[in-house]
Structure formats: structure tokens, C-alpha cells
Amino acid sequence: MNSTFKLNLLAIVIAFFTVGFIPQKGYSKEDKKPVDHVNPYMGNISHLLVPTFPTIHLPNSLLRVYPERGDYTGVEIHALPLVVTSHRGSSAFRLSPFQGEESDLRPVINFRYDQERLTPYSYSVYLDEQQIQVDFGLSHQSAAYDIEFENNAPAYLVLSSGNGSLSWDGKALSGYQTIGSNTKVYVYLVPDAAPQKVSKLFDRKLEESTRAEGRNACLVLNYPAGTKKLGVRYGISFIDEAQAKANLEREVNGKSVAELQEIGREIWNRELGKIKIEGGTDDEKAVFYTSLYRCFERPVCISEGDRYYSAFDGKVHDDNGRPFYTDDWIWDSYRAHHPLRILIDPAKEEDILNSFVLMSEQMEHFWWPTFPEITGDSRRMNSNHGVASVIDAHRKGLKNFDLEKAYLACKGAITEKTLAPWSGKPAGELDQFYKDHGYIPALYDGEKETIPEVHSFESRQPVAVTLGTSYDEWCLSQIAEELGQKEDAAYFKKASYNYRNLFNEKTKFFHPKDKEGKFIEPFDYKFSGGMGARNYYGENNAWIYRWDVQHNIPDLISLMGGNDAFVKDLDGMFLESLGRSKYAFYAQLPDHTGNVGQFSMANEPSLHIPYLYNYAGQPWRTQKVIRKLLKEWFRNDLMGVPGDEDGGGMSSFVVFSAMGFYPVTPGMPEYSIGSPMFTNVSLDLGNGKTFTIEAHHASDENKYIQSATLNGETLDAPWISHEAIEKGGKLVFEMGPKANRNWGIK
Template sequence: MNLHLKRLLLYGIALLTAACTAKVENNNVSTAKQPVDYVNPYMGNISHLLVPTFPTIHLPNSLLRVYPERRDFTGDKLSGLPLIITSHRGSSAFNLSPYQGSKNEISPVVHYSYDNEKLTPYSYYVYLDDAEIDVDFGLSHQSAMYEIAFNKDEEAYLVLNSRSGEMNWDGKAVSGFQNLANNTKVYMYMEVEEAPSTTFTIQDNAQVEAAKASGRNAAIVLEYPQSTKKLHVRYGISFIDVAQAKKNMQREVEGKNIAAIQSTGKDVWNEALGRIAVNGGSEDDQTVFYTSLYRCFERPVCISEDGRYYSAFDGSVHEDKGKPFYTDDWIWDSYRAHHPLRVLIDPKKEENIINSFVTMAEQMDNFWMPTFPEITGDSRRMNSNHGVASVIDAYRKGLRGFDLEKAYEACKAGITEKTLAPWSGKPAGELDQFYKDKGYIPALRDGEEETIPEVHNFERRQPVAVTLGTSYDEWCLAQIAKELGKTEDYEYFMKRSLNYRNIYNEQTGFFHPKDKNGKFIEPFDYVFAGGMGARGYYGENNAWIYRWDVQHNVKDLISLMGGNENFVKNLDDMFNASLGRSKYSFYAQLPDHTGNVGQFSMANEPSLHIPYLYNYAGQPWKTQKRIHSLIGEWFRNDLMGVPGDEDGGGMSAFVVFSQLGFYPVTPGSTEYNIGSPFFENSVVHLGNGNDFKIVAKNFSESNKYIQSAKLNGKEWNKPFFSHDDIKDGGVLELEMGDKANKSWGAAAL
């Protein structure tokens, strides 16, 4: 019995024991939920302003992902049935539309009224009520199955649409491809268990007797007699070719029925989610926890297929040499908590992901660590180059399944040879030379024209955000150099990791943009300056959020602000500051800066570490208070239960860590901050076979304050612990109470 299966069995026994007194209403049958039963994929499907979560059906980190295609959760129509979503929150590459009715009214995509939708991470059912069609779906890693039941006594049709590509019928199967960006194609191979009576194509909105269709909305139509009541559709997906898509289908779903596929999917999810076991919290807290953990398995995706993968980074098919290849990872979001979580619960996968990053760098024209690697290559979005943080974080925590020397060279080149200008993959230029010489990115004054070609016309320079982010990146470079014995590099990058000081305004206590002459831009508004998304100076968030963006040297930030008392006052002020305008006006300019508590934004990743900063200034009780209030307010088991763009695990990992009771403020350091747990007992099954347990004694919803603590049996009076303290297993015991013990952990620094 493998380790994870054994853990899953033990977890199920524990849940059954805990649930032995639980009764189902109106009868006396005891019940127990498995981890996947707590997942609510609809949580957050209605956004507060920008991008919602999507109810994604997929297996953990797998190539094949789908979700119902509609304009948003409240959309009244389904646009056909999806076959694969090629990127997180993207649209379907292929579309399947079952249809009964007039042959002359068939369209490439049928829009359905629907009802009784039931969706889990591994299955989907929907009733297309006007059409009177039942749809059941189950999937594996690279293939899936639809079971479609027709309830009208009319001829039946299946319409398969490539969106933009080519579709073929060979007498037995439908195959084809869709063109994506950057010379990348996704291929599909589909067999229907029941043979059609005839087939035809739709091309240029006309029905044609042909076996092949290409172009926009090219579609193959399979026609079935009036007696047809049920169709069984199996298909495979590939980024390599149609032949590989067929192999994927045969390997995973051929000969299996929908129930078996769904049952296997459920087992896979229980194994993955069962790597962390929690109990003792409310039903809603467990739902928020396991739903957040499910989100952490949506990206990145493994695109190895039978030991091969297509890489858009060089346009070639490669052997993976036993190391699965992963992509679709938005590192600007995920380095903060998503990667550190995987280090704990799935270190082998994290090694393969970092190895994939290094391989991408080797495959691209320039040996630069990627920043936003996607199916179609590196999109170079956002600011800074935070892949370096995931490299050093993994290495410092004992992971060795990648070449640190190569990773260092790729990270170093990505930071020093590629431009620091946001959303750009161009080589370093004038802006970067200025940063190298002066230690900050210069800001433009109002009305000053942009002349540097590397700068994106909408994203702008983001000078404060880039200066702060690069200071952290260079600290990470210094730590890797230290591990490699590169003393000169270590000292050079450590000095440069203090560049944030160059834009600190001692008079105001904020990081403040400077012009090319070294003068602060004045007058200045720390809420609204910088135009749309504050991008002229910051990036998506305003100065109140970037005030704390010194993850790697919080002690020095406290010193810059004049000590613990002022530091805490500044934190408190942020949570209490007015928006300064109406919500309408505020969000019209700062649409990413939602989930507000004062000027704090729970909806964007640069904010995630901020509630933990009280720990560094002698008031950890305020961290405990903030974590409970923030998660209680903004992460809930309902349709609006996520405050902003969740980024496929980038934000959800914060919830997972925080509900467990600790958080990695500084990826690249081995230190974790203690917060306040949401459960009486939690067990993190570490990837090395050991367990880290968090025990909250005297636990209740109101008892959120730590009164005393023990770590591995020893009295513990500081709000931090090291990865080394738990890597071989350990126990954090917390005595909880309903009022703050303001002396616990107060003398930490």
C-alpha cells in the first residue's frame, strides 16, 4: 500500500470515528465526509468586481480542465459543452453540442437553457431543460467521457466545433486541432460508442457533405436516428498530435463507464486533499479550507504525455526523461504561498515544477527564468522576476531535484539581462541601466512623456513596485549565491537588496516615487496617484499596500519607520484609513484593490503577508485577530466568498496556511509566522512521510487568541518557527482563549 493511500485510509478512519455520533436528519444513519465532499467549486463564482473563480472540473494539476461555459455564474445560457480549457480561466478549445430538432437550424455552438446543475471537482451533471437532454461527465488527466441522454422522439445530432482549426471524420472517430497562440495547437480525438447514421460538416455557416472542415467554427456533425436515446462519447486531448490524443483516450477511459471514471476521479481527489487533515472547526470553515486546497491543485498543469511533451518555449516535442513537465504558473501570484505549500505537501512535484522552469529557460532564445509560463509560452506579465524566490525557498527547505547552479544563472540573467519594465520580455535598456547605477526605477512626473521603448503603454513603469520587487528578487539571488559559495555575488546582491531604502520617504513613512534627478514627486496622493491601477507609480494596488513590500527585511522596515510603536500604528492606520472617495470612484481607478478593510486590500496578492507583520513588532495578538476577521469577512462558503482574482491557487494558498495557523511571510527563508488556527486539530502530511500537527486546546470560534504555546514539547514564546523545526515531523500546541494574551510572543525581536 503506497504512503498516500495509507494516509487516506487513516484519515477516513479518523473521520468515521469523529462522526460516529452525527445523525442524518429523520434517520439514525451515521455519516462521514471525505475531503473532496467538502469542496464547493461554486465558492466565489460571482466576483466582487473583476475575475471570479470558475467551477473547474479537473484532476490535480492535470492537462484536461473544463467548466460550464457561460458569461458568468448568473448567465442564463450554456454555450455548448466544453472539451478542454487550455489555460486557467480561458475559453474552451473545442465544443460539443448535442441537439434534437430541425436539421436546418443546427449551428456550430448550441446555446442551452439549463437546470439542476451538479458539479464536483471530478464530475458534472446538467439537465438541458428546453432541449430535454441529460448530460453526465467524468474525466481523467488527459481524457474524458460524456454520457448524453436524449428525451425527445426526434433525430439526434452531435456537433463538434474546433472554434478555430480543423475537424475530420474518418468513419470511426472525429479528430482535429485548434490553433492557439505562438504556433501552439491543441489536438482532440473522439470516439462515440454508437455509430452515426450519417455525417456532414458546417463551414462558413453552411452544411456541406464532407469529411473535413477547417477555419472559424469549423464543425463536424454526427447524425443519429430518432430511436437514439443515449450516446457515450470518449475523447482524448493532446498538445503533441492527434495520435497522442488517441493514445491518451485509450490509456485512460477506453472501455470504462462514466461511473467508474468518476469514482476514480473522486479517489484521486481524496488522496490529494487528504494530505492535510483538519477537524474541530465549523462545517463552513472546513468547506472554505478544502475548497481553497482544491484551488491550489488547478495550476500549474502537467503536460507530459507518455513521457513526452510539446513545449511552446521552443516549438518542439521533447522527451521528459522521467521528470514531468509543468506549465501555466503565474509566478508573480504563486511564489508567495502556493509554491511554499507544495514544498510541504508535495515536494517531488515542486521539484519537477522548478526543473520545468529551468528547462523553459534553456529552451527560450534567452536563458532567462520565466515569469508567467503558460501553455503557449512565457507571457512575461506583471512586474519583477519572482521565480527566483521559489527556487531558493525550495532549496532552503531541502528540495534537491533540480540543478541549483543552472537555476541561479537563469534567475540572475532574468533579473540583470531582461528589462525590469513590467509586462515586457525585451532586453535590458536605459531604464535598467538607471536602476543599476542609481538603485531605483525613476518615475515620470505628470505630463512627462514616456520615451523608453521597453515600457508597456498601459502597464507603465510601476517604478515603486519594480524597485521593491527587484530588491526582494536580488535578496533571493544573494541567498542562492551563498548556497553555491559565490561570495562576491552574495555580497553584491545583498547590498542591492537594500535598494528599497532609496525610495523611502522619511517624512511620510511611505515608499515614494522619485524622478530621474532623485527628487520625490510632489505634491503626491498615496491613494490615487499614478492613474489607472496606480501603475504610473505602483501596480494594481496603491502606496498603502506597497508600504509593506519588504518581505525580506521586515526588521529594517520597522527601523525605517522609527520602531515597533510607529510600525504598528502605521499598520493600524492602513486598516482604518478611508477610501477617500466613493466606492464607485475608488474602484473605477483601482479595480484590483478590492476586499477593503480601510486601505488594506484582501483581494490582491501583495497584501497577503501584511496581517502577519504585527508579529515582528511585538503585537502578535493583532495578527491573530486580523487573520480571523479577514478570512471570516472575505472567504466564505458562498457565491461571493472570494474577495478578488483568486489566480488559480495564488490567493487560496493564503487561506490554507492561515486556517492551519501559520504562514511563510518570506519565501526563501525557512521561517514561518504563527497566526491563529481555525481547527482544533490539523495534520499536515509532509512529503517525506512525517507529520506536522497543530493542536489548538480550548478551541472555539471565539477562542482565537494564543495564551501559551509548545513546539515539539518545549515551551514556545515567539510567533515564529523554522522549517527545520518541523521537517522531520513535529507538534505545535496552542492554548487558546477569547481574550488576547498581549505578552505572548511580544519579545520576539
């Protein structure tokens, strides 16, 4: 998704020798549980952008770590991480075990390494040039390292904070790092043996001291020659050092690294086991469970004990017995990540939505968050799709959050905050134009921007914002209906058709207009719009936004000339060439990777597109395309994810699609049927009921649905209601190698 993150030049060949998937020791193929299928290295490198990190964490937990490298084919790791405070962020604190000359000490020591083994709950690595073995296990807010030194030289433990303070009190190292927006992360770290000496490392020199502060604040614990083993336990907090200590004592005191790993394994198997699969190849199982594991990376619960620190108002709050969650990029997670949680963990989804209500109340303006992070709402991307998660949850029976407050916050975020992308400013001239005319006006190439709310790099994205806001306003209309607010419902229902204002009847594309209502000409639907097509669209070009009317697909089909014309244009997207060399295409559109023609598997606005054939009476084409995309773009290897995955935003598409259905329109309690990959899928719905999907003879070859039944009754439509799933029961498919073009056309 977000191309402002650093692009990486990838040394692919090194990757397969340096970072391979090594299954956890001790479990035979017959004993494999769901977590044993997870490959955290899957997708660590990609065509252009970094899609995934090999993250060690418990489901939706505050403490996350991963080995930091220059890129994920790197031959060095940058110390040992203690906590990563945001998805794809860098470590707040780093620990470096070291033997050697004191003059070689640094706040962060780079290690060559070998024999790296990483699972969702454990880490093991041999620092071969130092001849140090490291093993790691973690809990939700605390963790432990075991460190073994092979040499007899003096040993050092180097702890650094990138920007903060560290101190030693005779028993423990504690301190903080400032991570932005007046937010601090605290650490309390206890070694199992007292050091001989404690020093401050500054400007490459050691100075005996028990305190260090500022940039690269660094304390060094010195141990005598002959030290062979050191254990380190630590707690992390966003509240204070005392809470970090309490987290440590609550979670890891008295537990060995091996015990923490075994507890973590049990937790992961319980969560991943909410979806059980049978059939498929080992690689297909690895892709499925790795994708499901990614769906538990975010958001994270930051309740500590019974309190949490909120960056949304800079205060510590009681959580009143209900966990508080943050770090969720709703711009894409609304599509499938939130809907997946509604299915398998509805109580957690209610807590997450309740957290969003609380954030809205805590912020300066009562506006629903768009990119809630540890450091507050960063207001990134375009539109305010969190409103879709509200109506989707409510329509699917989730009631344990305040719908009326959620509606008012969502309404404020869409009508009072500017619609300009990447901005948290109040509505202004651009927004008034949208209210008056029903679209965001575009500028001509070279025309100077005059609206202060518009981000200098992200631009207006007028087509993307108009289409996205049309959907958001449809969602508002649906919530207003639920609340009996008829006037609001009618107003937003009318506004939900604003996408029509940019539809070009001649070309059948959504085409930017100037403030006078004229289409911008000349125009190239592939390349107009500058970097990431942001002057008109957003990260993707017009070929992707052509289908961005999730809430009214029948009307989109009608605009495009009916079913046959719609299918022809869908096919045309998959056939259309890049129009330039790959080098030139991706230089302008680095997020638009994973291409099949002009379709991009690598960016979330594309995820619903393959399912659109269902709506035009040709579901067999959806079945064919879905299987092609899953097989080609999601694989059990380092390049097995095509683009920015975003901690569940894209992986949830894989989970749904492999099961055989997908939520095309969050807010409508139904799912569009694709092509089930496994012969049997069982979903624990979290309400005491189970929903089972049987796909007889499903295989790579047998990807086409021949017939289907739901609870013994014939199913001849390519969708299923949420109510039917929620009640439990059985969906049965007969699969075959050739398309039954008559199935699902009613």
C-alpha cells in the first residue's frame, strides 16, 4: 500500500541461502499443528516494496520483535530487538551481547549470523563470528533472552535507546525512548547475574556511569572472563517504568525461555485453530496459515493490567475491564481483515470498535480515526473507510459498542474533516466544492495547487476520493437507517451516487473533471497523474479505480453497458499491457505491482475485482481468476507476497479466498463465492457454533464449482449470507476440472 515507506533494492540470490524457512525442531509431519505450517519469512522480499516482516509476537499483542537487517536478504542483523512499537517500525531498544575489544563497542552492534530459526513465538540464532548462541521467547508485554558465550573473554551486554534515557539501579536496567507525538515506550530489564561494572558508552568511549540519556543513549554491563550463560528478562510499557516492571513480573517471572515458547505455541495453535483445513498441498497449507498468522499482527492490545496510555489525548486511562486496541490502517483493513475477525473472533472485533469510539472521544475533534497508531491517528491515505467496519459489524450482529457514538464520529470524520488525503485539517474550500457539486475537482497538469489542506506530495487524488467518499456516504446512510435518522439516511443515500459524476460515458472509465465540470484532456488512463497517479487517483491508475464502486455494483454494470459489456471490460483489464517497460511502469507506479495485465494483485483496492464476474452472471470466471491469482502471487517462499501486505490487509484476502468466499461489500451481510482451495474447512465462529465447507475433489485441477448445497438445500447463486454462516451448518461444493457455466447465474 503506502509507497512513502523506503523502497528496497533486493539481492535475491543471497536470500535463499541466508534466510530460509526452517521448521521448528521437535515436531514431525504427523504432529503438525496449525502454527507449524506458518512461515514468517514468506514474502519478506518483493518486486519493489517490503510486504512482510518475520515478526515474533503473540496474537494482537503489544510486544512485537523481528531481526532487523538492511533488507531481508541482509547478511547482518542489527543487534537483538526488544520491541517494535509500530507495524514495520524499527526497534525502540536494542540489546547487543558482545565479546571483544572495548574499542569495538557500539550502541548497536551488527552481527553476522547463521542457523536462524524463527516461528511466531520463538527465535534462535547463532552469531557465528562472535560465537554466541541466542534463544528468545516472549509473552504479551514481556520477554526473555538466553545468551550463551563460547569464548572465555570478558562478556558485555550493551543496551541502547535511540532517543531517551537508561539507568541502572543495581538490579535492573530501565529507561524510555521517545517514539513520536509525546509518546514514550518504557523498558525494565533484569539480567540473571549482576555485572562487574556498569558504564556509559558515548562517542565510542566507556565512562563509568549508571545513567545515559539523549540520542543513542547506551549503557554497558561488563561481565568477567569465563562467563558462559546470561539470561535477560524484560518488560515493556507505554505507561511508565513501574508498569514495565509489573508486566515483566506478571508474565515471565519464574518461566524459562523454553516455557515461554511452549506457552506461545499453545496460544498460537488456539488462535490459528479457529480455522481448520484439510486437503491441499503442504505449500498451500503454509500459505494459508501464514496468511492467517499475519491477520493477528494488528491491531494490538495496549491495555496493561487494567490501564492503557492513549496517544490520542496523551493520558493514562482505566480500561474498565475492556481491552484497548490501536495500530490499524483501516484504509485497507476494512475490506477483509475486519470482516474476517467478525467471523472468527466477534468479541475482539467489538472491543476494537469500542476502542475506536474511545479514540474519537479522546481526540481534539470527535472524528472517527483513519490510521490509529501507537502514537495517535496519523490520518494517512484517502477516504474514511472505518465507517464501513462499523456498519459491517452491526449488520452482522455485533452490538457491544455504541453505534450512535460511532455514527456521529464517522459522520464528523467525513463531513467536518477535510477529504484531502493525508490531512487531519478541518474541512475547507475543497470540501465545500464536493458538497455543492458531488465530486472533487482536479487540476490540469502544471496547474498550481492553492488549497492549503492538500498534501504537497499526496495531492488531491480527486477520483479516488470521490469514489471512496461515495462508498463512505453509503455506509453513513445505512447506519442512519439503522438509527432511524431518516433525513440523514436520505441525504447520504443520494450522495452515495456521486461516483456517477466522474463517469465518462464515452470511455467507460472514471475520469477526473476540472472545477468547471469538464473532463481533463488529454488523458492517459494508465499514466496520467504523476507519481502513483496521485494527481487523479491514488497509488493505482484508472484501470483499478474503474471498479471502485463496492456499494452499488449493479449500477456500475448498468453504467458500463450491461453484463456482457461489463465482463468484456473486466477481461480487458487482465489483458491490457503495461504500456511501458516494467522499469518505466514501476518507476511511476511502485504500488501497482503483482500485475496480470493492468490488474494489480499487490494493492488493496484491487482485492474485490476478481469477484465482480459473479455479479454479471459469469461466476466461473471468478473461480478461474481467483485460483490463478492465489497460485501465482501467494507462495511459500521469500517472494511469496506481491506487494505491501500491511499486517493483515492483504493476507485476509488470501484466507477468505482459499476458503472459497469473500466480503466484496463490507456493510452488506453477504459473501461472494469464489473457488475453495481445500477439501474441508471448519470455522469456529466464537458463538459455540461451527460452519463447515466441503469441496469434494477440490485440487489445482478441480477448481470449478459443478454444484452446491447449503445445509442440504440446493445453492445456485454465487453468494451466501452472513446469517447462514453465523447459524452454523454445512456448505458443500462438487468441484470439477471444467467450468459449469450454468452454475450460479440466477
